[in-house]
Amino acid sequence: xxxxxxxFPPFAVTVDLVVLTIREGALxxxxxxxxEEPFEKRWSLPGGFVAPSEDxxxxxxxxxxxxxxxxxxxxxxxxxxxxxxxxxxxxxRTVSVAYLAFLHDLDDPSxxxxxxxxxxxxxxxxxxxxxxxDHRAILRDGLTRARAKIEYTTLxxxxxxxxxxxxxxxxxxxxxxDRELDAGNFARKVLAIPGFVxxxxxxxxxxxxxxxxxxxxxxxxxxxxxxxAVA
Amino acid sequence: xxxxxxxFPPFAVTVDLVVLTIREGALxxxxxxxxEEPFEKRWSLPGGFVAPSEDxxxxxxxxxxxxxxxxxxxxxxxxxxxxxxxxxxxxxRTVSVAYLAFLHDLDDPSxxxxxxxxxxxxxxxxxxxxxxxDHRAILRDGLTRARAKIEYTTLxxxxxxxxxxxxxxxxxxxxxxDRELDAGNFARKVLAIPGFVxxxxxxxxxxxxxxxxxxxxxxxxxxxxxxxAVA
DNA sequence: TCAATAGTGTCTGTAAGACAGTATTGT
DNA sequence: ACAATACTGTCTTACAGACACTATTGA
Numbered sequence: 001x002x003x004x005x006x007x008f009p010p011f012a013v014t015v016d017l018v019v020l021t022i023r024e025g026a027l028x029x030x031x032x033x034x035x036e037e038p039f040e041k042r043w044s045l046p047g048g049f050v051a052p053s054e055d056x057x058x059x060x061x062x063x064x065x066x067x068x069x070x071x072x073x074x075x076x077x078x079x080x081x082x083x084x085x086x087x088x089x090x091x092x093r094t095v096s097v098a099y100l101a102f103l104h105d106l107d108d109p110s111x112x113x114x115x116x117x118x119x120x121x122x123x124x125x126x127x128x129x130x131x132x133x134d135h136r137a138i139l140r141d142g143l144t145r146a147r148a149k150i151e152y153t154t155l156x157x158x159x160x161x162x163x164x165x166x167x168x169x170x171x172x173x174x175x176x177x178d179r180e181l182d183a184g185n186f187a188r189k190v191l192a193i194p195g196f197v198x199x200x201x202x203x204x205x206x207x208x209x210x211x212x213x214x215x216x217x218x219x220x221x222x223x224x225x226x227x228x229a230v231a
Numbered sequence: 232x233x234x235x236x237x238x239f240p241p242f243a244v245t246v247d248l249v250v251l252t253i254r255e256g257a258l259x260x261x262x263x264x265x266x267e268e269p270f271e272k273r274w275s276l277p278g279g280f281v282a283p284s285e286d287x288x289x290x291x292x293x294x295x296x297x298x299x300x301x302x303x304x305x306x307x308x309x310x311x312x313x314x315x316x317x318x319x320x321x322x323x324r325t326v327s328v329a330y331l332a333f334l335h336d337l338d339d340p341s342x343x344x345x346x347x348x349x350x351x352x353x354x355x356x357x358x359x360x361x362x363x364x365d366h367r368a369i370l371r372d373g374l375t376r377a378r379a380k381i382e383y384t385t386l387x388x389x390x391x392x393x394x395x396x397x398x399x400x401x402x403x404x405x406x407x408x409d410r411e412l413d414a415g416n417f418a419r420k421v422l423a424i425p426g427f428v429x430x431x432x433x434x435x436x437x438x439x440x441x442x443x444x445x446x447x448x449x450x451x452x453x454x455x456x457x458x459x460a461v462a
Numbered sequence: 463t464c465a466a467t468a469g470t471g472t473c474t475g476t477a478a479g480a481c482a483g484t485a486t487t488g489t
Numbered sequence: 490a491c492a493a494t495a496c497t498g499t500c501t502t503a504c505a506g507a508c509a510c511t512a513t514t515g516a
Contacts, residue, residue: 009283010241013315013326052240052324056315082313082328084244084287093283095244095326097313167495185479187496209494210486225477398468416506418469440467441513456504463516470511477503484497489490 016047018142027175033117039132060099102158152226157217165212195220247278249373264348270363291330333389383457388448396443426451
């Protein structure tokens with residue numbers, strides 16, 4: 001171990017992102033197909049090296065904006081954990097700081113210059129796929145975090161467009177937890193939490209049936225008492 | 232950003248530890264006084280550089296064993312988060328992976344060769360102290376994690392010696408949450424969770440009053456329904 | 463017997479889930 | 490009218506917290 005002067009064991013530091021969205025009623029993760037070694041042609045989480053004077057969240061934002069046509073700073077990005085097994089990257093000693101992002105449905109993602117493809121992959125397929133590096137473990141940890149976090153925070157609204165119905169919000173929970181919720185109980189509970197959602201005053205016609213009111217995300221962060229992932 | 236060949240932005244990677252214990256009825260953190268620049272003479276969390284072929288949890292264990300006369304692998308170590316602001320270390324670009332450890336009461340800690348002192352500092356004083364680097368934020372995050380984690384896991388038993396009374400276990404929760412719990416409700420709840428604690432069959436005399444049974448930690452991990460930090 | 467601590471019983475309020483019932487629309 | 494969807498009322502059960510009560514010891 002070196003601890004003095006300019007000499008220290010040099011590490012490469014990367015960020016890798018678990019980017020989740022709801023599309024066609026299914027929870028999906030953003031995956032990219034690698035165009036270079038190592039793991040060429042293998043699917044992986046989007047990621048990249050951290051620049052010498054770049055903060056870690058800034059690196060995560062940069063990677064995210066390169067793949068998606070994101071307008072805003074309002075996207076929620078949180079750190080999952082850091083992965084640094086000595087042989088996780090065959091090229092060099094690397095630690096990867098993993099981030100989790102929640103996005104509402106967007107256009108198709110665009111692959112970067114060194115990538116063959118980019119896609120929103122349904123979560124079951126993504127988890128089963130052989131991913132590059134230790135990305136399968138990172139994806140698993142990110143999903144676990146997401147499933148836990150929407151229980152006691154209002155983050156589920158981040159999966160929704162700016163205006164949404166309670167049906168859409170409930171669909172988020174149902175997709176993330178892979179479990180059906182009682183529509184009535186859900187509406188009562190969400191509306192009882194101050195600042196979870198706020199009426200827009202508008203309604204949208206359902207395919208058939210009574211039109212649903214639309215809501216904006218409110219400014220509350222904590223949901224107490226929490227919604228529950230298991231019955 | 233460099234992403235090909237041997238050339239990449241070099242980072243130093245360290246581990247820093249939030250090591251907590253209960254001593255004299257108070258929650259305390261292990262702090263060390265730095266004997267070299269930067270932040271010479273300032274108190275800090277124990278930490279150190281990660282060696283070139285060392286896994287991150289192994290580095291954390293090594294740092295922990297250097298300070299405390301720990302016998303075992305059974306200590307619980309979990310990652311808190313990673314801190315990598317560009318100027319967090321004035322010497323070089325450094326990212327620090329922070330770990331959280333729960334220990335039962337041990338001997339006084341021993342300072343390392345480049346440290347002036349080491350001590351179990353009561354948590355209130357530790358939080359108020361001006362610590363080196365961004366260690367105050369790391370300590371805060373570690374405490375938040377600890378307070379949340381003992382709600383829904385059996386980790387509080389890690390603060391207890393191998394055999395303990397319910398009074399001792401309750402004292403752990405009271406110290407960590409800084410809140411008194413109803414003794415009766417606590418006993419009923421803990422005993423109702425299968426595998427939380429197991430009777431040793433022995434008792435210990437109280438200073439005055441009925442002797443308390445002693446227990447070992449059981450093999451359960453989750454506490455459901457959770458104990459609650461707030462009333 | 464008294465004081466102190468350990469542990470149990472019982473009541474009450476809150477909240478979750480099941481599910482029936484009402485409201486509002488398009489066809 | 491009917492079907493479909495949105496939402497509300499009501500009942501049951503579970504559990505947390507308050508607190509009174511019993512149990513067991515040393516002095």
